[in-house]
Amino acid sequence: MLLKQCKQTGFYVIILFFYNFYSCSAYAACTGLGCSCSVGTQAVAFGSYVTTSPTPKTANGNVAVTCSALVIYSVSYVIRLAKGNSATYTPRFMNSLGVHLNYNLYTTAAFTSIWGDATGGTVSVSDSYTSIGLSTTRNYTVFGRVPALQPVGPGTYTDSVLVSVTY
Known part of the structure; x- marks a missing residue:
């Protein structure tokens, strides 16, 4: 939406998370009769972004990992996020008709650790x-x-980021 009085452009940006999970990693395990895990996500929806605002736009999403078994079980897993539209993690970008809007996803509210696949500084x-x-x-x-x-x-x-849970 164009705000003519202030000459600011506002629009909605939404990140959609798609998910997948992999099993049998050498670094993670799910032990116990019938042990299994699944993952669900809540999108990070930034809402309106004003291009002239000196303040970064922030929003939160969620990754939920659910594990279960028939009896006592132990589980360990690793959650990784893919790059999305971008070829690198720094930065990720959202796309609208070929125009890129940079953003990133982090593990803490301090925005210091980029959530990725543990390569390239993530x-x-x-x-x-x-x-x-x-x-x-x-x-x-x-x-x-x-x-x-x-x-x-x-x-x-928008951007689509694959979430993988290896257990």
């Missing part, structure tokens, strides 16, 4: 626990940030 998130025959869901906040003052036009800027 980090992954690991967890492990033991449970007794119950389904256990652990939630991990995804902290998103769009740098300020990017000269882009109005549009719907």
